[in-house]
Amino acid sequence: MNIFAWIGMLGIVFFTLLPFVKKKNRTKKATRVAIGTVAIILGIIIAVLIFDVNYLLAVIVGFALMIVFDKKTYMKKRLIIYGSIILIFGIAGFALSRENPEYVLNHLKDNPQTTSLYLVENGVELITYQSDVVRPLASTVKMLIAAEYAMQIDAGLLNKDSSVPLADLSRYYLKNSDGGAHKEWLKSMHSEGKVENNNVKLHDVAKGMATYSSNANTDYLIDLLGISAINKRAKDFGLTQHEAVYPIVSALLIPEHIKSESMNGKQLVKKLKAMPMEEYRTLAEELSEQMQEETIKVEDLTFDLSMKLQKVWSDKLIGASANDYGKLLAIISNDELPPAASEILRDLLEWPMELNERNHERFTHLGAKGGSTVFIMNDAMYAESHAGDKIEIVLLTDDLSFWQGIQIRKNLSSFESEMLGSEEFRLKVQKELSEM
Known part of the structure; x- marks a missing residue:
């Protein structure tokens, strides 16, 4: 929980208990409601801090419990209101949860000052979009x-x-x-x-x-x-x-x-x-x-x-620049290091092959190292298919807003999957970025 989450949780507790300053508000019903609200807030805090539950998920569950335990919820008017809210949030949640590789492409096109993309296929540079600009690497x-x-x-x-x-x-x-x-x-x-x-x-x-x-x-x-x-x-x-x-x-x-x-x-x-x-x-x-x-x-x-x-x-x-990490990826992917060093480095970087067994169906090698802060989302990856085709991709993004960061993180996997698996999509990205 960050400082804003703490402010939010403590704010709810404060405004829940504030009416009790006046004696006339200390009714059994009000006390019961206040105890329930405070208990739910404490439950959210305990779930996040002790059991490592995602904060947003804990808040949603807590909000749902408040509705369930509120007797007024079961009045016809309240049922319609809450049903509408759930429907709206459900539709919005479904829309936001859908992965869209086009989002990353559009972000690149709209933000040339803060983004870079470098892609090489079988030794041929296909995309060098702002790839000579030095940007913060974070963990990359x-x-x-x-x-x-x-x-x-x-x-x-x-x-x-x-x-x-x-x-x-x-x-x-x-x-x-x-x-x-x-x-x-x-x-x-x-x-x-x-x-x-x-x-x-x-x-x-x-x-x-x-x-x-x-x-x-x-x-x-x-x-x-x-x-x-x-x-x-x-x-x-x-x-x-x-x-x-x-x-x-x-x-x-x-x-x-x-x-x-x-x-x-x-x-x-x-x-x-x-x-x-x-x-x-x-x-x-x-x-x-x-x-x-x-x-x-x-x-x-x-x-x-x-x-x-x-x-x-x-x-x-x-x-560093995307060009730099494109060179490093090529050195690794083309086995330009001494054999023992190459084996060790691939063992470190090819964790995606261990993480997802299905990657073995598509690739002989797949290695990557990402990097992120609140304001950065980067990734550098190399892949080799069973047919021996090789691709190296470096994506660098900086100065992300809170919303942009959420969207890039959500859609990056689908963008990279399309870049690796679809020649049509690679050519589309190449064409649209070359026109910038």
Whole structure:
């Protein structure tokens, strides 16, 4: 639950109990209704915080319970009103739940300043829409980090079966900052019996970064691999527009680190925006080192940045162009890495083949790494059919509104499925974007 959800829930409780300030309103009937309402609100909070129920689903169920337990509901007039509301919401919900690949295409056409699309089929560039523009990568950068990890394993610099204490990873974990990714990875490690004496294998840490998108695992690997090595690898791969890598989690601590007692939120945002990227990266590295050394006790902290501060953080994330990640995808898909490194990297990135058995019917290989913030939705993927046909796709979007973010997330899968499976749709997208 974010701050707005808390305000909403507590607001309902407040206005439910407010009439009881006057003694005349403290009737048995009013008290019974108030107790029921407060109980439902508490139930929603408990369901979300303790049982990880989706907030929106919990609110809908709570609203339905309020209607069911209200005796007035069963009056003819109320039945008509509530029936109409349910019908309207049902129709709207059905319309909104339908996946529409055209939405992503239309968003690309309507927002050339904030979107990029790159598509290569069998080595031939079909779409290079704004693909030379550097945009924030979010977690898509983890594909490069995974590649450097694979290369260092291949070179014998690291052992993928070496043990990593969970305590070492927790030093990089900032509560509530990754959408539950790190917790989900830990849960899977325990359920699969892969935690021994509170240690996991290094390769499982890398898989937690690639499959679950754990930021804690990412920053651990950035420190282990070395920032300079990762940046050099980007150059060796020919990623000419790739910005320098820096730790992701520690950057979230920068606002609090530079804030003075006299500084208000607006001034803090202004100072962060004005901070040169070199200074910003250096500070993120210094804070990450303090997290590793436990000078900063990250377990005592909780992610709680305002949307304006999150926007600055999102804008300053490591950037690259769609062209860059198209090159990286081609290197992987065309097996241009040493055989052992290629096998390791495919194992990290081809989680979609494990996630959905039906993908085996369509592809020999299917690998991907997405990346998102409240304002970003990116994806980089490669695919190879059983006939040997190959496709690489990179989609980058930035400056998404709340509604645009919902729609892109809902329709991205169908858009990519059409791009991978329909030559007619690929040619349509190529034609319409080339006319922009």
